[in-house]
Amino acid sequence: MEPDSLPTELILTNSRQSLGRINLDWMPQPGNYLDVEGKTYAVLERHHHYQYTVGGYYLQKISLHVKTAQRPTEKSLVEGRWVIGDASCTFNARSELLRCAIHPEGPCEGCRFYEPID
Structure with missing residues (x-):
């Protein structure tokens, strides 16, 4: 394992099935x-697992709860962070995980529910 x-x-x-272990840098x-x-995979949650040794606690591993996904092609920069979809729409969730409540799978382009923010 690299340092x-x-x-x-x-x-x-959704199934709580382990997909295996990998090493991330x-x-x-x-x-x-x-x-x-x-x-x-889209990362939904991250959990830290610590172990106590004589010198104190150290991060032993992390668990990532994921779901299969496609990388979104539509992104908007909002207050220094990337969100999915067109952030100029009233219904955009301004989230890294969810596009909007009305049409979460997208795409935003040509969506009949598009309403610009006032």
Whole structure:
């Protein structure tokens, strides 16, 4: 294991099935996308697992709760962070995980429910 890599367990959220363990050199946040063995997953939750030793606690591993997903093609920059979809629409959730309440799967382009923000 490389010195900067972190053991990570991937758990499929809907079935709670473990997809296996991988080593990551970055700390994925909810809303990030992860490619593993040719499949793309959206990170929904991240849990830290610590272990106590004589010197104190250290981060032993993390668990990522994921779901299969496609990387969104529509993104907007809102207050320094990327959100899914067209943030100029009233119904946009301004979230990294959910596009909108009315048409969550998208696309935003050509959506009949589009209403610009006043």
